[in-house]
Amino acid sequence: MVLPNWLSAVTQPRSGISSAVRQKILHDPYYRFQSIAEVQLAASLGIQIDVNQATVDDWLRLPGLSIHQARSLVELSRSGVSFHCLEDIAAALGLPALRLKPLEPALRFCYYDPESTCAIQPINPNTASVEMLVQIPGVDLYLAKAIVQHRKQGAYRNLSHLQRRLALPGQMTAELMHYLRF
Numbered sequence: 001m002v003l004p005n006w007l008s009a010v011t012q013p014r015s016g017i018s019s020a021v022r023q024k025i026l027h028d029p030y031y032r033f034q035s036i037a038e039v040q041l042a043a044s045l046g047i048q049i050d051v052n053q054a055t056v057d058d059w060l061r062l063p064g065l066s067i068h069q070a071r072s073l074v075e076l077s078r079s080g081v082s083f084h085c086l087e088d089i090a091a092a093l094g095l096p097a098l099r100l101k102p103l104e105p106a107l108r109f110c111y112y113d114p115e116s117t118c119a120i121q122p123i124n125p126n127t128a129s130v131e132m133l134v135q136i137p138g139v140d141l142y143l144a145k146a147i148v149q150h151r152k153q154g155a156y157r158n159l160s161h162l163q164r165r166l167a168l169p170g171q172m173t174a175e176l177m178h179y180l181r182f
Contacts, residue, residue: 138172
């Protein structure tokens with residue numbers, strides 16, 4: 001049986017990429033692209049990485065980026081560095097921009113105004129002062145002092161670690177999660 005042209009185009013994998021891989025790209029947010037063809041497919045499906053809010057896991061989806069490079073980009077972003085174009089990322093990694101050019105379709109460069117009253121500026125509970133902590137909605141003087149006191153036993157690794165050490169209820173942790181960055 002010969003399929004009509006339009007049907008064969010739908011059923012045949014694009015660019016040699018199987019339908020199973022296509023489904024993984026669409027439904028698995030941690031799927032690591034194995035090739036530039038998969039990066040291009042992901043971009044055509046509307047999947048992009050916001051470079052200024054990307055996590056280490058987001059960066060690791062891209063082929064050719066190491067864990068060290070991903071961590072470096074996230075650390076720079078969290079410290080206030082904004083990436084405006086592919087050349088910014090290349091400079092941060094010490095790489096030629098042409099090497100990263102094939103990844104560009106999957107990258108989105110958004111601008112976030114740090115002075116906006118709408119933007120939450122998360123703080124690090126491992127370094128924040130009591131005065132900084134009490135400015136977070138839901139954090140009173142008692143909790144701020146407890147956060148500072150308990151970190152003397154060692155840095156908080158993440159939100160769940162902070163919750164366990166301070167015995168915070170789930171609702172309070174949910175209220176704090178947008179305001180803290182570790």
